[in-house]
Amino acid sequence: MAGTFEVYKDKADKYRFRLKAANGQVVASSEAYESKAAVMNGCDAVQRAADGAKIVEVDA
Numbered sequence: 001m002a003g004t005f006e007v008y009k010d011k012a013d014k015y016r017f018r019l020k021a022a023n024g025q026v027v028a029s030s031e032a033y034e035s036k037a038a039v040m041n042g043c044d045a046v047q048r049a050a051d052g053a054k055i056v057e058v059d060a
Helices: 036-050
Strands: 004-009 015-022 025-030
Touching: 004 036, 015 036
Parallel strands: none
Antiparallel strands: 004 015, 015 025
């Protein structure tokens, strides 16, 4: 089963999303967006960026 994007309004009345894994664990959270259309575009951008994304190990 794929993950789920949850779109919601925060206490400041801004839109945000969180990406949850199939087991319900939050694996990513977004910045605040001014509109519902903008947050939906943010979800789409994450989906496109993650498709085939490389895993790169970096030194801390």
